[in-house]
Amino acid sequence: MNLPIYFDYSATTPVDPRVAEQMIQYLTQYFGNPASRSHQFGWDSEKAVEKARENVAALINANPKEIVWTSGATESNNLAIKGAAHFYQKKGKHIITSMTEHKAVLDTCRQLEREGFDITYLNPQSNGLIDLKELEAAVRDDTILVSIMHVNNEIGVITDIAAIGEMTRSHKVLFHVDAAQSAGKVPIDLATMKVDLMSFSAHKIYGPKGIGALYVRRKPRVRLEAQIHGGGHERGMRSGTLATHQIVGMGEAFRIAKEEMTTENQRIGKLRDKLLNALQDIEEMYINGDEKQRIAGNLNISFNFIEGESLMMALKDLAVSSGSACTSASLEPSYVLKAIGRNDELAHSSLRFTLGRFTTEEEVDYAIPLIRSNIEKLRDLSPLWEMFKEGIDLNSIQWDSH
């Protein structure tokens, strides 16, 4: 077992060796430009790109023609939201999203606000999920788009996108889903789910960084205004020479995911449950996000009265992430945890463990006593823990905020 142990699969994943092997050939041997129509080099690359497109489409039960290559989910989200907003703005300028979306959605919406669009940011329930009735109530005559993520990157909760799709379709509103964290982890069937646009990223599912895709529905047809102009690649929706090796990698990653998702989820889920069960009796621990409706690999916990960064420092053998402000440039604790109603203290005290394909039971077994002993150590150091133990209500104290 190598240290540190990687428990941050939601941040990114290693490239599966099977994926890397496929990619290498397309760097050295089959290096042609897939847009070159006049020779074998181009034809070989084009064939590989189209094969990859089929593999991506197959995982989500879509038509390969509905897949547009991008540089990642950030770009897919930008293209979907800005592209739809710009194309359909004559119909209306209202967009609905949620407060717990990834920054790639939120900051795109902020930009549209500056352009004169009106955005509604829905507050999730305390389990991290959006209430469908509340979402429906927010739909107006001038609403053109709803953008809700499938799986949240911090707390791992799974949104019922099939139900939202029925609602948006009945109101003739487009529905975009950021599926960066769900593809390969949660079944997606776009033949039945009424999703119009869906964003994907390769590096969250054992593919390379810097490549992603946007699903754009053909029936009923969804139109987008391109955000990147040039040679007219990808049916004009996204110009730029296709990164063959990256695309091949993404295709292979999606192919493997389709084949192994069910067994992999069971294995990872068992390890996650083992970790959770071993920590469950710790006093003042709070699981963030719905306990049932979440992906197998995610465990997000707040250990009250301990600051997340100091806990991560103690757990330097474990690569995890925290919602603590100290880990971000902003000095604000996680906006996702705040949005689900966690107070600042609990947001500061959170740790996110995300397990994946290469996580072993030995690694989980190593982590458990390490986590437990360091929580104890840091609580012995914590004046807040001492006060809590003495029965002092921390809210009754006048803190000086700085």
Add this chain to the structure above:
Amino acid sequence: MAYSEKVLDHYEKPRNVGNLDKDDQSVGTGMVGAPACGDVMRLQIKVGDNGVIEDAKFKTYGCGSAIASSSLLTEWVKGKTLEEASAIKNTEIAEELALPPVKIHCSVLAESAVKSAIEDYNKKQKV
């Protein structure tokens, strides 16, 4: 972010963790920061008849740099007169621990913890 050797040393082996009797006339307690901001420091000093700090204890909720700043502080104040202790500057703490700019607020908090403990002690002496 990488931590300096000194921050790691104080974090892994914090000095003078614990409590002094806050009702003792010779003990001054300072508690600064706020849970909502992610750091709370409690520093206690025990002052001898000669006005010299005999003992110091701390407990801190916060990041590694906050814990290290308060641990270092307890070492520094011991043996100092109240006047000397209140002259400790956050910049000295930040320098000693090689704190990066985003962690300067930890040393600022430590400085105000000493001042607040001394203030509490002085208040007790007046009654």
